[in-house]
Amino acid sequence: MESAALSRIGLAGLAVMGQNLALNIADKGFPISVYNRTVSKVDETVARATEEGGLPLTGHHSPRDFVLSLSRPRSIIILVKAGPPVDQTIAALSRFLEPGDAIIDGGNEWYEHTERRISEASSQGLLYLGMGVSGGEEGARRGPSLMPGGSRQAFDNVADILSKVAAQVDDGPCVTYVGPGGSGNFVKMVHNGIEYGDMQLISEAYDVLRTIGGLSNQDLADIFDEWNRGELESFLIEITADIFKVKEEHGDGELVDKILDKTGMKGTGKWTVQQAAELSVAAPTIAASLDCRYLSGLKEEREAASGVLEQAGINNEALKASVGAVDKKRLIDDVRQALYASKICSYAQGMNLLRAKSQEKGWNLNLGELARIWKGGCIIRARFLDRIKQAYERNGSLPNLIVDPEFAREMVQRQGAWRRVVGLAIGAGISTPGMCASLSYFDTYRRSRLPANLVQAQRDLFGAHTYERIDRPGSFHTEWTKLARQCKAGLGVHN
Ligand SMILES: *[C@@H]1O[C@H](CO)[C@@H](O)[C@H](O)[C@H]1NC(C)=O
Numbered sequence: 001m002e003s004a005a006l007s008r009i010g011l012a013g014l015a016v017m018g019q020n021l022a023l024n025i026a027d028k029g030f031p032i033s034v035y036n037r038t039v040s041k042v043d044e045t046v047a048r049a050t051e052e053g054g055l056p057l058t059g060h061h062s063p064r065d066f067v068l069s070l071s072r073p074r075s076i077i078i079l080v081k082a083g084p085p086v087d088q089t090i091a092a093l094s095r096f097l098e099p100g101d102a103i104i105d106g107g108n109e110w111y112e113h114t115e116r117r118i119s120e121a122s123s124q125g126l127l128y129l130g131m132g133v134s135g136g137e138e139g140a141r142r143g144p145s146l147m148p149g150g151s152r153q154a155f156d157n158v159a160d161i162l163s164k165v166a167a168q169v170d171d172g173p174c175v176t177y178v179g180p181g182g183s184g185n186f187v188k189m190v191h192n193g194i195e196y197g198d199m200q201l202i203s204e205a206y207d208v209l210r211t212i213g214g215l216s217n218q219d220l221a222d223i224f225d226e227w228n229r230g231e232l233e234s235f236l237i238e239i240t241a242d243i244f245k246v247k248e249e250h251g252d253g254e255l256v257d258k259i260l261d262k263t264g265m266k267g268t269g270k271w272t273v274q275q276a277a278e279l280s281v282a283a284p285t286i287a288a289s290l291d292c293r294y295l296s297g298l299k300e301e302r303e304a305a306s307g308v309l310e311q312a313g314i315n316n317e318a319l320k321a322s323v324g325a326v327d328k329k330r331l332i333d334d335v336r337q338a339l340y341a342s343k344i345c346s347y348a349q350g351m352n353l354l355r356a357k358s359q360e361k362g363w364n365l366n367l368g369e370l371a372r373i374w375k376g377g378c379i380i381r382a383r384f385l386d387r388i389k390q391a392y393e394r395n396g397s398l399p400n401l402i403v404d405p406e407f408a409r410e411m412v413q414r415q416g417a418w419r420r421v422v423g424l425a426i427g428a429g430i431s432t433p434g435m436c437a438s439l440s441y442f443d444t445y446r447r448s449r450l451p452a453n454l455v456q457a458q459r460d461l462f463g464a465h466t467y468e469r470i471d472r473p474g475s476f477h478t479e480w481t482k483l484a485r486q487c488k489a490g491l492g493v494h495n
């Protein structure tokens with residue numbers, strides 16, 4: 001099976017993403033070898049390459065033939081399920097690899113696994129990259145956003161290929177060397193956490209417009225189409241408009257109304273929230289979106305609870321009526337602004353999580369550059385990422401996106417609408433956990449004095465944890481209970 005000409009790069013793992021990425025690479029003119037343990041997958045990919053006009057792709061049925069078909073130093077992308085399958089694939093291939101060759105894992109891997117594999121690979125003289133790939137099937141085939149981290153040399157060896165294969169935007173290809181260690185996987189994980197937040201916020205906008213505004217799916221399709229021509233322009237808003245248009249094939253109405261309200265997940269959102277907690281970074285919007293997925297999973301419990309609380313006296317219609325008549329046009333405009341402001345807070349949380357991890361690990365992540373490579377190809381691609389990039393370019397040590405002068409002005413312009421939407425939803429009994437979390441995040445972050453003084457007093461009272469004062473340095477402890485008794489006794493005298 002060995003052909004005389006050697007391939008520039010190899011790809012192992014030919015499920016949908018792997019096949020599409022391999023075809024994309026071949027399509028850009030880079031000869032590629034592909035391999036999968038399941039021979040039919042190899043043949044399928046070769047057939048697709050032939051159908052697409054004879055792309056330079058060769059299939060191999062054994063790990064040895066596959067590895068030996070590559071020019072040196074070799075670079076092999078593996079796209080298999082995260083976890084043990086990655087270790088198995090590495091084991092199968094590395095027997096034939098030689099020092100200087102590189103393995104590039106394109107899966108949604110936990111970053112610590114990548115760090116372990118980097119050191120295992122280096123003990124054999126091999127280079128290793130953990131590369132986040134976003135964009136789904138279509139992105140893999142037409143141009144994904146790529147987030148490679150690990151060996152700089154491994155990146156340099158394939159930088160020309162990745163630059164051509166990635167999505168292209170006005171300021172370059174959607175790929176950059178993210179940083180050392182497991183940083184590529186970590187950045188992809190946070191990307192997915194942000195994606196959870198975006199999807200949650202969009203679903204809340206939908207809920208408010210539908211439930212309080214009484215809008216039809218046709219109205220919603222038009223509104224999302226319109227939003228997609230403005231500051232909210234993004235992949236997720238665009239596909240949401242399309243979803244509202246699809247008719248139900250077995251009856252009247254649209255398919256979206258027939259879908260069971262239970263959200264699935266694969267784990268990267270949960271990791272994001274776990275990491276936020278580990279790093280003591282507040283990420284309430286992303287956490288709210290995760291919590292909402294958990295609660296959505298309790299469909300039967302929720303149906304039972306709905307019955308119990310109706311019996312106990314909750315009346316959905318009365319709650320909805322309690323907010324009075326709404327001006328539809330105004331509601332639509334308010335929801336658009338609430339969605340935008342909530343989104344800024346969610347991205348601020350994700351970016352701060354990246355910065356905290358970068359500081360802990362010494363990754364030296366460039367937040368503006370990461371916002372740039374998310375502008376195309378990936379699921380969270382959006383016009384507004386260019387503004388985030390600019391904010392970090394203006395000020396690399398910006399502590400929070402909210403205090404970038406431009407974003408600060410936008411948040412303030414939108415806060416009236418934002419508060420109206422959240423207030424209306426609360427009044428009507430419609431849960432908007434993501435928008436509420438974002439607004440609370442904003443209000444907590446921007447207030448120079450919080451009720452944390454009282455919490456400190458409580459901690460000092462029951463645990464002698466001490467407190468600091470606003471008017472003099474040092475740490476203090478007070479015999480609160482004893483003093484309170486004395487004061488009470490004093491009060492008694494006055495009575
Ligand atoms: C090959 O294909 C199978 C089934 O699609 C998959 O489970 C496996 O992980 C793939 N990868 C490799 C490297 O064999």
Ligand SMILES: *[C@@H]1O[C@H](CO)[C@@H](O)[C@H](O)[C@H]1NC(C)=O
Pocket residue numbers: 394395397398399403
């Ligand atoms: C960056 O932002 C911080 C916080 O707002 C500010 O203190 C600092 O002066 C800014 N730096 C520049 C170069 O604008």
